[in-house]
Amino acid sequence: MRQILTPNEPWTQDKVELHMHLEGCLEPDLWNKFQRKYPSLGIAPVTTVTYPFTDLSSFLAWRYQGDRLLNEEEDFFDLTWRYIERALDNHIVYAEIFFDPQAHTARGISLDTVMSGIIRALRQAEQRYGWTARLIPNILRDHPLNTAEEDLAHLESYGKWIIGVGLDSRELPYPPRLFRDLFDQARRKGWHIVAHAGEEGPASYIWEALDELGAERIDHGIHAIDDPILVARLKTDRIPLTVCPWSNKRLGVMTDLRTYHQLFQEGVVLTVNSDDPAYFSAYLNANFELISPYFSTEALQQLIDNSFAASFRTDF
Numbered sequence: 001m002r003q004i005l006t007p008n009e010p011w012t013q014d015k016v017e018l019h020m021h022l023e024g025c026l027e028p029d030l031w032n033k034f035q036r037k038y039p040s041l042g043i044a045p046v047t048t049v050t051y052p053f054t055d056l057s058s059f060l061a062w063r064y065q066g067d068r069l070l071n072e073e074e075d076f077f078d079l080t081w082r083y084i085e086r087a088l089d090n091h092i093v094y095a096e097i098f099f100d101p102q103a104h105t106a107r108g109i110s111l112d113t114v115m116s117g118i119i120r121a122l123r124q125a126e127q128r129y130g131w132t133a134r135l136i137p138n139i140l141r142d143h144p145l146n147t148a149e150e151d152l153a154h155l156e157s158y159g160k161w162i163i164g165v166g167l168d169s170r171e172l173p174y175p176p177r178l179f180r181d182l183f184d185q186a187r188r189k190g191w192h193i194v195a196h197a198g199e200e201g202p203a204s205y206i207w208e209a210l211d212e213l214g215a216e217r218i219d220h221g222i223h224a225i226d227d228p229i230l231v232a233r234l235k236t237d238r239i240p241l242t243v244c245p246w247s248n249k250r251l252g253v254m255t256d257l258r259t260y261h262q263l264f265q266e267g268v269v270l271t272v273n274s275d276d277p278a279y280f281s282a283y284l285n286a287n288f289e290l291i292s293p294y295f296s297t298e299a300l301q302q303l304i305d306n307s308f309a310a311s312f313r314t315d316f
């Protein structure tokens with residue numbers, strides 16, 4: 001199944017994606033389709049080719065407004081299908097896809113509406129292309145804890161589709177330890193644990209994600225570079241980081257792209273991902289392309305291999 005790497009073309013390789021938010025696949029044409037479908041929401045159309053945000057706060061304002069455009073089963077189907085098409089174009093053979101249940105249930109959208117649209121698309125991809133994915137609901141740091149608890153309890157009924165639980169949204173001022181009970185519950189349900197930490201938050205948030213939540217992968221985690229003892233821990237315990245170069249660049253959270261290579265050289269297990277690809281106008285291959293000047297062909301191959309090894313599938 002997996003091809004041999006040809007020089008300078010890592011993007012022709014089969015790959016796995018581990019850090020991609022489904023709501024982040026709302027490309028401008030889909031935004032406008034739903035904006036026309038739901039005029040009473042009073043949301044303006046996108047009139048530019050790329051979303052015009054400048055930093056994390058303005059990006060999140062766009063993202064959360066985009067979430068409000070997702071209301072019916074077929075909206076979630078269209079969104080998921082768009083990612084599947086892009087995943088096939090990008091030689092992604094398997095993905096563990098993030099989504100934000102509370103972003104929808106807080107607006108009165110039933111979790112069954114969300115899930116049936118997503119799963120219908122995943123089933124169609126499996127039947128048509130043999131393409132598979134699993135889902136990781138993320139707890140939104142800035143939403144009430146009890147709503148996360150309710151949504152996770154509901155998601156238990158979706159069985160095999162849910163492979164883990166994550167933590168996202170603004171890191172500051174929400175340190176991972178605040179969510180310890182929820183992650184203890186998730187672990188008892190048999191789900192894997194991941195968490196966004198060390199993107200805008202400090203290295204101490206990564207320590208907390210590991211020690212308080214039991215995270216098996218850290219999403220972003222780039223601020224580990226500030227703490228040599230943490231780098232050693234990530235290396236020794238082989239905790240993967242799911243880094244997202246275009247996201248970091250466009251949100252200005254990392255100005256020196258050589259940092260990825262520095263972490264890689266220190267022996268940290270890095271994987272490359274797209275985060276919110278429609279908003280950053282960059283799916284997975286574009287992310288590889290961005291960092292390729294800093295990595296040898298062999299190192300790029302290692303990053304690809306890492307994405308298979310870091311997944312929660314056991315048959316790679």
Ligand SMILES: [Zn+2]
Pocket residue numbers: 019021168196219275276
């Ligand atoms: Zn993310």
